[in-house]
Amino acid sequence: MTGNTGNTGNTGNTGNTGNTGNAGISGETGGGWFTPERADLPFVTEVNAFGQEAGTFLRHGLGKDGFPDRSWTARWNAWLVLQRFVEATPSWTGAATTAVNSVWTPINQSTTDDEIEDLVRAARDERAEALGEILSQDVEFISDFMGLLTITPGSHPYTYRVIHIASLIGSYAALYFKGEKQRPRPSHVCPALRPPIPLPGHSSFPSGHATQAHLIALCVKRVLDEARAAYAAAMLPDLPQADIDTFVTDMTLLARRVARNREIAGLHFATDSLAGELLADAVLGTLIAIPVTTPPTGFHKAIDDARREW
Secondary structure (H helix, E strand, C coil): CCCCCECEHHHHHECEECCHHHCCHHHHCCCCCCCCCCCCCCHHHCECCCCCEHHHCCCCCCCCCCCCHHHCCHHHHHHHHHHHHHHHCCCCHHHHHHHHHHHHCCCCHHHHHHHHHHHHHHHHHCHHHHHHHHHHHHHCCHHHHHHHHCCCCCCCHHHHHHHHHHHHHHHHHHHHHHHHHCCCCHHHHCHHHCCCCCCCCCCCCCCHHHHHHHHHHHHHHHHHHHHHHHHHHCCCCCCCHHHHHHHHHHHHHHHHHHHHHHHHCCCCCHHHHHHHHHHHHHHHHHHHHCCCCCCCCHHHHHHHHHHCCC
16 A cells, blocks of 8 residues: 555655554454455345335435544544644644754764664664564554554544554654754664665654654553543543553553664664654644634544543
8 A cells, every 4th residue: 555645644654754654554444355246236226125226225414524534544534633733733843843953953973973883782782683573663563552552443443543643743743854854864874784674765863753653652641641531520430540551651661662673773863762752742732732622623633532432
């Protein structure tokens, strides 16, 4: 699916910023299928007991704007939310720039040389053991988060949407700064690092994988916090805070592991990963600050829908 341009959605992949656009594509519809049809007797011509063909029965309750919300798959719905994010917060780069520059400004030749030394050691000491995860997470890592949360696209479709939204907006934000900073990849500086996978076709800073993974963790935490608040307001015992804390701790560790695997692969500097983590935090703040409408739309609607699943 990566070739299809509007699968341009697959830039949600950012990436090879994470190829997460395809995320969980196996779960997008619960799996692929095709519907066989008889050439001599298509189903639309089947006749009921009154001699009426199936093709004459129409659903008149759907107007021209009646496309069911549930029929928007997660990765395409994410593009709608990205559009609203850009429209609602044209100045989103303000806080994000401050966060990214806090890491970018101190970088110099000396710190880069030190980081290369660390990456050489990682390639020697860690890459062999990490290779399975490096290869898997280059393709997508949404399924890593889904497994950690013990959910599926079928059991928690709106949480799945939130994860895709975070992945796509994280990709968008990372690519904005990649275009601005133009940092070479570690293997451009030290060719002997020889990453085990092809270099993504964009610059190194900040790490798209780190941005996406941390924004996923932060957005799912937002979902869980809102779910917990709703239960507390209703004085219900569901979703204990301890369970939320477990999920949040695990997701944060997973996000850092995803980012670290990109370093071990020789694709990113450690400062790329740190900038991605700080960028994700800044982007979340911008998303939360978008004015809430009644009924909620965009990011706020996604969070509200998802928290009901918990």
